[in-house]
Amino acid sequence: MPKNTRLAFNHKPLIGDWLVIVASMVAVAVMFQQFWSFAPASQLKIRQGNQIIGTYDLNQARELRIKGPLGESIIVINNGQARFKQSPCPNQYCVHQGWLSHAGQVAICLPNQVSLQLMGAKSKYDSLNY
Amino acid sequence: MRLFFLFLLACLTASCNKPEPLYTTQSYVFGTLVDISIYGETDANSQDISNQIIREFQNLHNRLHAWRPSELSSINHAFARGDTPISIKPDLSAMIQDATRLSAQTNGAFNPAIGGLIEEWGFHHDEFAPKKVDENKIKSLVKANPQMSDIVLEDGKAFSKSSSVQLDLGGYAKGYALDIALKELNKVGVKNALINIGGNIIALGKHGDKPWRVGIQHPRKPSAIAALDLNSGWAIGTSGDYQRYFELAGKRYCHIIDPVTGYPVQGVQAVTVLIPPQNNTGVLSDVASKPIFIANPENRAQAAKNMHVENYLVIDSDSKISISPSMAKRIIWLDKDAEKHALSIQP
Numbered sequence: 469m470p471k472n473t474r475l476a477f478n479h480k481p482l483i484g485d486w487l488v489i490v491a492s493m494v495a496v497a498v499m500f501q502q503f504w505s506f507a508p509a510s511q512l513k514i515r516q517g518n519q520i521i522g523t524y525d526l527n528q529a530r531e532l533r534i535k536g537p538l539g540e541s542i543i544v545i546n547n548g549q550a551r552f553k554q555s556p557c558p559n560q561y562c563v564h565q566g567w568l569s570h571a572g573q574v575a576i577c578l579p580n581q582v583s584l585q586l587m588g589a590k591s592k593y594d595s596l597n598y
Numbered sequence: 599m600r601l602f603f604l605f606l607l608a609c610l611t612a613s614c615n616k617p618e619p620l621y622t623t624q625s626y627v628f629g630t631l632v633d634i635s636i637y638g639e640t641d642a643n644s645q646d647i648s649n650q651i652i653r654e655f656q657n658l659h660n661r662l663h664a665w666r667p668s669e670l671s672s673i674n675h676a677f678a679r680g681d682t683p684i685s686i687k688p689d690l691s692a693m694i695q696d697a698t699r700l701s702a703q704t705n706g707a708f709n710p711a712i713g714g715l716i717e718e719w720g721f722h723h724d725e726f727a728p729k730k731v732d733e734n735k736i737k738s739l740v741k742a743n744p745q746m747s748d749i750v751l752e753d754g755k756a757f758s759k760s761s762s763v764q765l766d767l768g769g770y771a772k773g774y775a776l777d778i779a780l781k782e783l784n785k786v787g788v789k790n791a792l793i794n795i796g797g798n799i800i801a802l803g804k805h806g807d808k809p810w811r812v813g814i815q816h817p818r819k820p821s822a823i824a825a826l827d828l829n830s831g832w833a834i835g836t837s838g839d840y841q842r843y844f845e846l847a848g849k850r851y852c853h854i855i856d857p858v859t860g861y862p863v864q865g866v867q868a869v870t871v872l873i874p875p876q877n878n879t880g881v882l883s884d885v886a887s888k889p890i891f892i893a894n895p896e897n898r899a900q901a902a903k904n905m906h907v908e909n910y911l912v913i914d915s916d917s918k919i920s921i922s923p924s925m926a927k928r929i930i931w932l933d934k935d936a937e938k939h940a941l942s943i944q945p
Binding site: 515557558565567570578581598 | 624625626726727792799805812814815821825835841
């Protein structure tokens with residue numbers, strides 16, 4: 469019967485140990501890239517005039533009513549995407565913008581001074597030229 | 599072995615970086631969105647400077663408003679009456695002189711004297727609606743040929759030789775405001791900032807260890823078509839048919855009016871210009887896209903050359919994309935479809 473029944477780790481790391489260590493580091497790095505840095509949009513920031521109305525989780529189904537100078541803008545959040553559903557503005561550009569789903573995307577209703585901005589862990593740019 | 603775990607720990611903590619010293623604020627001025635980003639300052643400091651810049655923008659907007667009572671509209675009333683010269687503040691006088699010079703440089707394609715035409719097209723309203731214009735009115739407004747060179751500036755007074763001159767600095771003021779903001783930031787010692795006025799953007803310094811990166815809006819999709827690095831002192835501006843326009847009987851009428859025909863330009867969705875640092879980088883980012891937008895496709899390269907613009911991008915109504923060789927080197931396409939269709943412009 470062996471003297472030592474405990475699974476002791478009393479030798480220097482062997483090649484297999486190194487392989488396990490390196491492989492797990494690579495796995496951590498890869499997962500970090502996949503699931504952290506390049507995550508799709510996760511939150512919606514809504515602004516009205518000079519104020520931030522709020523930051524909302526995108527992973528829900530919800531309708532929000534935001535009051536602006538012309539009346540109420542209706543914004544819909546639907547599991548990872550968001551859009552203007554209804555707006556009191558005359559030209560309806562904001563409604564025509566449709567669904568936003570990527571970090572950094574912006575929809576603006578200038579007449580009613582409401583803007584939607586999708587936030588993620590990493591946007592592809594700092595500001596948008598239009 | 600222990601060293602190894604320390605190394606692993608260091609990697610992880612470095613990745614879970616602290617919140618970066620980036621302050622952003624947004625407000626509504628010039629009838630559009632103003633975004634200010636400041637990097638590397640305390641929030642309190644950034645807030646003070648941003649508020650000061652916004653106040654200056656608001657003040658400028660009030661003074662230059664083209665269809666509400668303002669310094670500019672008083673001058674327009676005086677020009678229309680054609681009577682005695684009206685007194686004008688030195689900075690507004692300098693703006694008019696500068697705009698006159700730029701108008702000549704664009705061979706009149708950029709013409710801030712055509713406020714009458716813009717009014718007739720109904721763009722002098724916060725809430726403009728589709729409008730059937732009076733063709734004869736347009737013809738007579740074009741025939742009256744209002745020019746910036748009709749304006750006489752003397753002894754702190756302004757006078758117009760033509761009563762048809764109606765100033766509208768809508769294609770100038772936002773760029774001018776960018777230059778003012780840059781001066782203000784330099785004065786208070788801010789090293790890194792990005793200012794966006796209705797899509798016209800100027801950069802100062804960097805975003806941390808990387809240049810500021812800006813997205814270029816797709817004219818027909820709710821996403822960016824491309825992105826590029828905006829180095830310190832550079833500015834970017836776009837003239838597009840997708841922010842201010844109306845549709846009537848299936849046709850799109852945008853706010854950019856060709857002074858020669860008196861009609862909104864057709865056939866172009868967007869022109870983007872990238873301007874290197876100089877005295878009036880912001881102004882050029884606002885003005886220089888207009889002559890390219892208005893020019894016929896075969897004259898675009900010349901229109902760009904007249905403004906010393908090397909970096910530009912044109913998207914036509916059939917979604918054909920033309921890009922200058924130096925712009926092609928800087929751009930990072932985000933829309934794969936656009937990348938496939940982009941054609942290099944031969945200078």
